Amino acid sequence: MQGKQPEAMNGKLILSCFFLLSLFLLIKRPTFPYSSDSLTSYLSNKCTKIPSSVSNTLVHYALSRTTPQQSVLEVSVSLQVLQRKSPCNFLVFGLGYDSLLWTSLNHGGRTVFLEESKNWIINVTVEHPSLESYHVVYDTKRSQAKQLHQIGMQEQCQQVCDPRHSKCQLALKGLPSFVYETQWDLIMVDAPTGYNDYTPGRMSAIYMAGLLARNRLDGDTDVFVHDINRPVEDTFSLSFLCKGYMVEEKELMRHFNIPSHKKTSVGTPFCP
Secondary structure, three states: OOOOOHHHHHHHHHHHHHHHHHHHHHHHOOOOOOOHHHHHHHHHOOOOOOOHHHHHHHHHHHHOOOOOOOOHHHHHHHHHHHHHHOOOEEEEEOOOOOHHHHHHHOOOOEEEEEEOOHHHHHHHHHHOOOOEEEEOOOOOOHHHHHHHHHHHOOHHHOOOOOHHHOOOOOOOOOOOHHHHHOOOOEEEEOOOOOOOOOOOOOHHHHHHHHHHHHHOOOOEEEEEEEOOOOHHHHHHHHHHHHHHHEEEEEOOEEEEEEEOOOOOOOOOOOOO
């Protein structure tokens, strides 16, 4: 404890309490998407243990000096959706200090991380081997954002199709096959790096999140974009996830709910 300022400790205590409360609510919520036998087993065993993935996460954040990159208010945006939809399929662009949090909040579901750095994947998964992450290669630079935005507004980029067959330059075609074939319930864009013109920028990640959401067979996908104070995240999210699909915005987090375009009539516009 020596050497820590009171303000820092109070902030960490508040954040830890928030995580503990959120995880408790998630574990205790009365939703049982499994068989009646599972429900009976649950009710007959009132003293159930906390799942190891959740307990490991609690220990990690309680003892770590590194806190997640998102604020409590920003986390609350996706937490509300996870409490309603989990266990579900959750795709995250970026592997970070908050990855254990997302996996635990989606306990029982599948949480997948797409990361640009092979070395970072190795470093993180050595410490936390339960995290499911895959390397992604981006062939863009943030300096191309204006040009790519103009391309994205053209007809070939406004068509809803399997990204592997898309003619749009923004479509990512080198992802694992299951990424294209899974019905994602939540998608979060918090990567790749985009803090200067030499980094990949999040143009393709944001476009892909919208395309995957529209391309699902039915239902809807909640999409979250972090760092909307930056020009790329702000402009591309409103253009390709669509202002008409935006649900809310808190601090640097923007939330969209995008319906499947597979079940709608022919001629449905890319944006409402």
